[in-house]
Amino acid sequence: MRNTPKVAAYIRASTDKQESQHQRDDINDWAQNNNIGPTEIDWYVDLAQSGSDPGREQFRELTDAIDAGEYDRVIVWEISRLARLGSIYQKFFETAADNETIVNITNGWSDTVRPDGTGKLIADISAAVAEEERRKLISRVNSGIKRARKEGKWLGEVPVGFERTDEGYLRPLIDADPDEDSYLEIRNALEAIEDGGSYRQEAKGLNTTRQTLSRIDQDDDRLQWYLDAIAGDERVAEALQDIQH
Structure with a gap:
């Protein structure tokens, strides 16, 4: 059993231009409220990376570190930051559970998923709802684009002249x-x-x-x-x- 708790935090943004500072700020606020100092956190950050990609370098390194027993706790801003595919998501939590690692979510229906499974069901439901909302949003955007094109409207960069x-x-x-x-x-x-x-x-x-x-x-x-x-x-x-x- 580890004597000194070690804490990791994971951040992911889908594009390198997408704002990720709010994730870091929210994680730091949560940590401070739970008596975890900023210098106690190891940060893993993937920018311009899709949540459906299991090969994200930092995500893979974090998972390997958990599997090696290096962390007692991992903090994320939102479940979708970990993964958007159920298989990747489930494998991450299985690795955390096998190694007695607690996962904290700062922006979710459940803020703690424990190795014994406490909080996991609520986290699963939260992730499923978020993914369904994302599908609906993508569908609405695609429908809007198709409608605009059908009406003859120009989308994207305007040609010179x-x-x-x-x-x-x-x-x-x-x-x-x-x-x-x-x-x-x-x-x-x-x-x-x-x-x-x-x-x-x-x-x-x-x-x-x-x-x-x-x-x-x-x-x-x-x-x-x-x-x-x-x-x-x-x-x-x-x-x-x-x-x-």
Whole structure:
């Protein structure tokens, strides 16, 4: 039996831009309220990692450390931070139980899962509810995207020389601000490149980079948007109707 309790904390964020500081703050607050000092915690952090990936480096190292008997307690912000797949989730808790490791959840229906199984059922239900809510959210988002596309709305990054209307539709940018390039400016640059001009030369005086001009020039479909005002994408074709007349 270990004489000095050792504590680990695990943080996971799905993208490297996703905010993870709130997880750390919440864990630290919980630890302080339970007489665990910040210097007593070993941190394991996986950023830009999906909860469905069992090969997360830090998660794998933490699981191995628990299996080696190194920790009496593991603190996580939320059950979903550990795993989103039931098999990964269950294996983690089996490892913790086999090694007498307590798992604390700072943001959940149950804040403690003990090796004897106390709190596990509530944690399982919490995880199942969270996953169902996530599925519903993904379904709503996907439905919204499909509906927007069906209505001809443009999603994602707006192509250079275009703008997106308040209603979400794409249209050529004619009256451009100083920090923008109009559709006609981009078309003139591409026409000059077709006549032998260089990307670097034609990018001078534009906000658009030579790399962007090069990508458009080497994409036959997109190049037609500018040189011929035609497009296979119905949303772009609709936007270009006024240019064609």
